[in-house]
Amino acid sequence: MAGPAMTTTIGLLGGAGIARAAVLLPVLRRDDVVVAAVASRSAAKAYAAENNIERAYDSYDELLADPGVDLVYNALPPSMHADWTVAALRAGKDVLCEKPFTMNAAQARRVIAAAASSGRRVIEAFHDHYHPLSAFIRRTVADGVLGRIHRAEAVFDGSNPYVRGTLRHEPELGGGALMDLGCYPVHWLRSIFPGTPTVTSASATTNPSGADLSMRAELVFPFSGGVQATVEASMVEGVSLKSxxxxxGERGTLLVDNIVFPSAGHSITLELDGVPRVSTVAGRTTYDHQLEAVLDALRTGSPLPTEGDDSIATMTVIDAIYEAAGFDRSAWE
Structure with a gap:
């Protein structure tokens, strides 16, 4: 007779709005995981009551000291990701950390080193990577369906009007179009094309706080003789939502629309030898797929594609794009 199902308990580090879609709702659709605690410096009790969470803490340290928490979901501002993820790992917790992973590659290396020394896991929450749509893209390239690929264009735009002091618009908090949106296209391309890319140029528009409102970068990946790639991200007010x-490639073109939120509607247009084919792939929300992958990996010990060196490599490309665009980010070293 099979034993009782293992139940994983999650603690939310910060009462972030994204936690509802990313964790709370997917958890409600499963019977082997529960959100047991939340820590917030401002409204922990109200957040817990609103979301039916048993324990509320006014400090992050209290949540990390809770022996009933197995997995910490870190949705604090990016500027706080490294320190609090390291603290969680040292407290014996596994961590699902929101993107962007850290402020830069140096911080990412510090976090990964802490995971190795603590024997715990830290996984970056690139939720789209776990959806069947993203798997379809990677398989199409790996199988050589397009022949030799010579050009890639990756874009994620979403209007976010500038408001001084808000998370997505202040450089010291980890704001900016590349950090908030562009990290996704960077990760798509890195997941498709092996090897470290060279950033050949980058340009940005900035807000009054000095964060990038938009970013465009040109890269070259060493894959298959060289792939010219463009990464674009914009949160300029009024821009249409687009991922x-x-x-x-030699045989044709693959266009995939709405990679980040495919369950809300997406399309795949594959044109081979002049013949177009339009399709979709079945799947649940990206967050449901991500939670399933994370729980399975923690229970079996199997590695995940969005942890370890993958997070360092993504932040390394982001660093290089900012440098090419003329940003001085030395304060975040």
Whole structure:
């Protein structure tokens, strides 16, 4: 007779709005995991009551000291990701850390080193990577369906009007279009094309706080003789929501629309030898797929594609894009 199902308990580090879609709702659709605690410096009890969470803490240290928490979800501002993820790892917790992973590659290396020394896991929450749509893209390239690929264009735009002091618009908090949105296209391309890319150029528009409102970068990946790639991200007020990838190869073109939130509707247009085919792939929300992958990996010990060196490599590309665009980010070293 099979034993009782293992139940994983999650603690929310910060009462972030994203936690509802990313964790709370997917948890409600499973019977082997529960959100047991939340820590917030401002409204922990109200957040807990609103979301039916048993324990509320007024400090992050209290949540990390809770022996009933197995997995910490870190959705604090990016500027706080490194320190509090390291603290959670040292407290014996596994961590699911929101993107962008840290402020830069140096911080990412520090976090990964802490995971190795603590024997715990830290996984970056690139939720889209775990959806069947992203798997379809990677498989299409790996199988050589397009022939040799020579061009890639990756974009994630989403209007976010500038308000001074808010998370996505202040450099010292980890704000900016590349950090908030562009990290996704960077990760798509890195997941598709092996090897470290060279950033050949980058340009940005900035807000009054000095964060990038938009970013465009040109990269070259060493994959298959060299792939020219463009990464674009914009949160300029009024820009249409768009997350799309276009791959151009010897035999044709693959255009995928709405990679980040495919369950809300997406399309795949594959044109081979002049013949177009339009399709979709079945799947649940990206966050449901992510939670399933994380729980399975923690229970079996199997590695995940969005942990370890993967997080360092993504932050390394982001650092290089900012440097090419002329940003001085030395304060975050």
């Amino acid at each position: 799309a990838l276009t791959l151009t």
